[in-house]
Amino acid sequence: MKKLIFFLILLPFSLTAQVTDNFEDGNITGWTESYTGRWAASDVNPITGSYSLHHIYNSSTSYHDQISYDISSINVGEGTTVWKFQVKHGYNPTSGNNWGVYLFADNNASQMAADSINNAYVVGVNYTGGSDDTLRLWKIISGSATELIKTNIDWEDSVGTSIAAGFEITRTSEGSWELKVDTDGGFDNLISKGTAVNSEFTNSNYFGVYYKYTSSADQKLWFDDFELSQTNTPPTIKNVETVNDTILHVIFSEEIEQTSAETVSNYSITPSITIKSATLSSADTVTLSVSNMTTNDYTLIVDNVKDLKGLPMDNVSFNFSYSMPASFGDVVINEIMADPTPAVGLPEYEYLEIFNNFDYNVNLTDWSLCIGDKIKTFPSITLKPDSFLIICSTSAYDSLKQYGNTLALIGSTDLTNSGKTIILKDKSDNEISKVSYTTAWYHNTDKDEGGWSIERIDPDNTCGAINNWTASIDEKGGTPGEINSVDAPNIDTQAPVLESIKVMNDKELLLTFSEPLKTGIA
Incomplete structure (x- = not known):
């Protein structure tokens, strides 16, 4: 009988490594106990054959014991790994009487306990101290357990205390898990009880068994027919x-x-x-x-x-x-509703609109919108060519989303009535669009009293400032999510004017112009 033997099977495109132990040689050579003498290859009520791994310690107090084996020769990232084994628990599980099998872990038996700092994947019943007796698979990160799979198996009702259950657990190199169980014992009627995807932890150093018991329920856990195999697969x-x-x-x-x-x-x-x-x-x-x-x-x-x-x-x-990186003017701030009160025809909320004036999709992920001294960061979002994005507050979202693609990003009072500087920047902090609006941009003393947005006249004109913006003429008071009501050619024919020169030091001058300059040419 082979015992804890690694062997290689050469196949055209795979390589298989395997560890096995059915304890039929009557010893636990190679296994490490948390406390010596608490586990043995025992002939007392074995699961199969003449011997099973058995907790044999007669304890006068409640405690927990563990046993582990070094499996560091197997790298779970290199192929599909399969664990097979049987478990019998001769006492109905409770919060104080439970067990867990460590499929792989950072540390050996000394740290294989629910209250220990370890990284691992564990399958078991009531392992975290619960008492619903449900079989689960957990990931353990720095001692903190997170449920990955919750089966429909109530151990007390579905398995009981007199028979074992057979397990087959599979993990692909990418971290896809599947838990199969045969509640009749053995491996002939394995049924899938759940799947999960998680590859947060990959150090496959140790396999092990954990057993927590009260003084009246010690010596009642058996483990047998252990097989750990891996079919190595090509890289992905x-x-x-x-x-x-x-x-x-x-x-x-x-x-x-x-x-x-x-x-x-x-x-x-x-x-x-x-x-x-x-x-x-x-x-x-x-x-x-x-x-x-x-x-x-x-x-x-x-x-x-x-x-x-x-x-x-x-x-x-x-x-x-x-996605090609956007340049200044590829996406423009296109409309601003700074003073929505009294409403003309739109919901009474502030908003601003940006427009993709570029020929390609623009990935806005991690871009920023600076409104005065407030900076807002975009989530993962893509803006298609010739499309609009309405940006508003959370409270305005439900009312404004009817007009088109909408993102809740700004505060409900960020756009002050009197004016504000708004800058749109890419994730590298490059300016893509900038406006510094005032009430003068309405060019209409009636509409600047509220309820009307200001709209960009020509999105291709990124330098016109006040001369390229005016109050909306749409009967609703604005055009969120659609072409601006004042949209028209408005070519900038006036060259920038140098307004001031400031000496910064003996090597630098600060030049201020009357309008933004094109990146790469200035």
């Missing part, structure tokens, strides 16, 4: 990060072999992108230098890149997008 693509229009970072699921990683012919990008070079920039990341990308959706195909065990990828594809 975890992510593609676009640094700029010519540099990509390709992040793989595991460490990869350098020669295949740096072979340019192993990569292709459609549509119509040329791979110029490939460099292994870290153990699991390749930096690709490519021909200029424009705003578009792309597909990266990787073939024959190998992991450190020589397993090659086979035409694995990954879809990603690239």
